[in-house]
Amino acid sequence: MYQQHFALTELPFSIVPNSRFLYQSRRHKEAIFQIQAGLGEGGGFAMLTGEVGTGKTTIAKSILKTLAETTRAGLILNPTFSNHELLEAICDEFDLIYEPQSSLKQLNQQIHQFLLDNHAKRIQTLLVIDEAQHLSADVLEQLRLLTNLETESQKLLKVLLIGQPELQQKLKMPQLRQLAQRMTGRYHLLPLNQDETRDYVKFRLTLAGGSPELFSAPSIKYIAKHTTGIPRLINLVCDASLKQAYSLGESQPSNATVQAACDDVMSFQTGSVNPPQTAVRHSFSIRPLAVASVMGAILAAGAYFYTPTLVTPWVIASVHQQYPQVESLTQDKLVFPSEVKALLNQGISLEGGISELYQVWGYKASVLDQLCLDENDSLFRCQRSQANLTELVQINRPVLLTLDIDGQPRYAVLYSVSNQNVELFINGQLVIFERDWLSSVWQGQYRHIWQSRWNETLKEGMRGEPIALLDRTLSKVLGEPDSSNNLFDAELKRKVELFQRWQGLTVDGIAGHRTLRILEELAQQDAPTLQRVEENSNV
Numbered sequence: 001m002y003q004q005h006f007a008l009t010e011l012p013f014s015i016v017p018n019s020r021f022l023y024q025s026r027r028h029k030e031a032i033f034q035i036q037a038g039l040g041e042g043g044g045f046a047m048l049t050g051e052v053g054t055g056k057t058t059i060a061k062s063i064l065k066t067l068a069e070t071t072r073a074g075l076i077l078n079p080t081f082s083n084h085e086l087l088e089a090i091c092d093e094f095d096l097i098y099e100p101q102s103s104l105k106q107l108n109q110q111i112h113q114f115l116l117d118n119h120a121k122r123i124q125t126l127l128v129i130d131e132a133q134h135l136s137a138d139v140l141e142q143l144r145l146l147t148n149l150e151t152e153s154q155k156l157l158k159v160l161l162i163g164q165p166e167l168q169q170k171l172k173m174p175q176l177r178q179l180a181q182r183m184t185g186r187y188h189l190l191p192l193n194q195d196e197t198r199d200y201v202k203f204r205l206t207l208a209g210g211s212p213e214l215f216s217a218p219s220i221k222y223i224a225k226h227t228t229g230i231p232r233l234i235n236l237v238c239d240a241s242l243k244q245a246y247s248l249g250e251s252q253p254s255n256a257t258v259q260a261a262c263d264d265v266m267s268f269q270t271g272s273v274n275p276p277q278t279a280v281r282h283s284f285s286i287r288p289l290a291v292a293s294v295m296g297a298i299l300a301a302g303a304y305f306y307t308p309t310l311v312t313p314w315v316i317a318s319v320h321q322q323y324p325q326v327e328s329l330t331q332d333k334l335v336f337p338s339e340v341k342a343l344l345n346q347g348i349s350l351e352g353g354i355s356e357l358y359q360v361w362g363y364k365a366s367v368l369d370q371l372c373l374d375e376n377d378s379l380f381r382c383q384r385s386q387a388n389l390t391e392l393v394q395i396n397r398p399v400l401l402t403l404d405i406d407g408q409p410r411y412a413v414l415y416s417v418s419n420q421n422v423e424l425f426i427n428g429q430l431v432i433f434e435r436d437w438l439s440s441v442w443q444g445q446y447r448h449i450w451q452s453r454w455n456e457t458l459k460e461g462m463r464g465e466p467i468a469l470l471d472r473t474l475s476k477v478l479g480e481p482d483s484s485n486n487l488f489d490a491e492l493k494r495k496v497e498l499f500q501r502w503q504g505l506t507v508d509g510i511a512g513h514r515t516l517r518i519l520e521e522l523a524q525q526d527a528p529t530l531q532r533v534e535e536n537s538n539v
Contacts, residue, residue, distance in 0.1 A: 050188060073128060129161055147182070191230045218255050380449045422438050
């Protein structure tokens with residue numbers, strides 16, 4: 001309808017998943033890398049999660065297009081299967097013949113023979129299941145049993161699960177512990193930020209033969225804010241904007257047209273939130289003790305924040321100093337700005353802070369998770385530690401800080417750090433202020449989480465998947481060849497001893513609690529990192 005009007009060769013904002021239109025933001029590139037790595041040699045399961053419309057299926061199709069000729073892949077969409085129906089669907093996808101009334105055993109044997117035949121031909125079999133959050137625990141366990149067939153070096157069937165965040169919660173069920181531990185690649189896909197939204201729109205316009213400048217900067221900013229960076233919603237809004245602009249005879253969509261189209265599209269989206277109101281400027285004072293007051297300012301701006309479990313408006317409090325003489329004040333002479341202190345005072349709950357830390361990882365914390373217990377059957381470990389900001393920057397992971405606000409403990413997630421600023425995530429808000437001020441409310445105590453890999457002591461003579469994972473992980477951390485062995489032999493004991501010597505542990509060649517916890521922390525492949533705060537984020 002509007003293609004010719006805007007000199008387009010095709011529709012740029014179709015919501016049909018098309019790998020040719022895959023805009024590879026940093027997050028999308030990370031997702032593809034993590035999933036491909038997880039499905040590499042030795043891996044059995046990988047998982048890609050994200051909210052509706054973030055581009056999961058498009059990424060999966062892109063991965064399928066890049067597979068080697070030696071890989072045979074099957075794609076199952078929208079599964080709502082029983083155990084029996086799952087096996088039948090797999091047979092159907094790979095064109096396997098079976099009797100209509102075949103038993104589970106017969107279907108399993110048919111699939112196993114197919115996998116063995118492929119292996120004999122040096123063909124790797126990959127099964128991709130979209131919308132996997134609909135699979136029941138029994139069906140997921142049946143899927144795990146299918147991957148038990150393996151050689152000494154690799155699984156004969158590799159599985160990529162794609163689903164919404166509920167899939168992560170499902171894998172935390174006790175009966176799915178073994179499946180969760182077999183996940184060698186995980187990635188949670190977050191929405192696009194404002195810059196990525198701009199590049200995404202320009203990318204699709206250019207690919208469709210149009211002008212990348214068809215949408216103005218204010219229009220794209222409005223779209224980014226109201227769609228919360230979800231590509232499918234961006235497509236809907238941009239398509240509606242072009243249709244409306246065409247009907248009005250505009251050479252390019254005006255800001256008014258884009259805003260009207262955006263508001264109309266978003267009014268039909270369940271769970272959407274109203275954008276924050278126009279920014280309001282506040283003022284405060286920084287007073288040296290017993291010294292003349294020095295004026296400062298605080299700018300509060302509205303934006304949005306996306307987490308895997310909810311979409312919440314945030315407030316960015318960007319604190320900056322207006323006068324150079326403030327820099328000459330020593331830290332103990334600064335009074336923390338009351339406006340920022342009021343925001344930090346909202347973090348009264350340790351459990352709430354732990355929950356927000358899990359959100360940054362892309363998970364929804366259970367009641368037990370929020371207690372920060374190092375339980376053996378949990379997918380995550382949680383621990384309290386002590387460090388300074390420089391050390392946390394080197395660790396490069398979000399952590400939960402314990403703040404001291406007027407003698408009361410408060411909790412906030414350290415979300416990002418730059419040379420000048422820190423950004424804390426607290427009670428659904430992001431608060432930015434100068435990093436030098438952090439030491440006035442934080443004395444170094446923090447809590448951090450990491451993904452669990454092992455739940456028992458491992459030692460020489462043991463055999464199984466946990467041993468194979470230990471060998472792969474140690475080999476990667478130590479930079480040594482992977483022996484592709486699921487037996488704890490003398491060579492693996494040597495690697496354990498080498499790791500223990502490196503970490504200053506008791507060298508006994510037994511992978512016990514302390515050794516495994518340190519190894520788990522060092523080997524977090526899909527952990528979130530501290531974001532970079534824009535140095536001029538106060539404008």
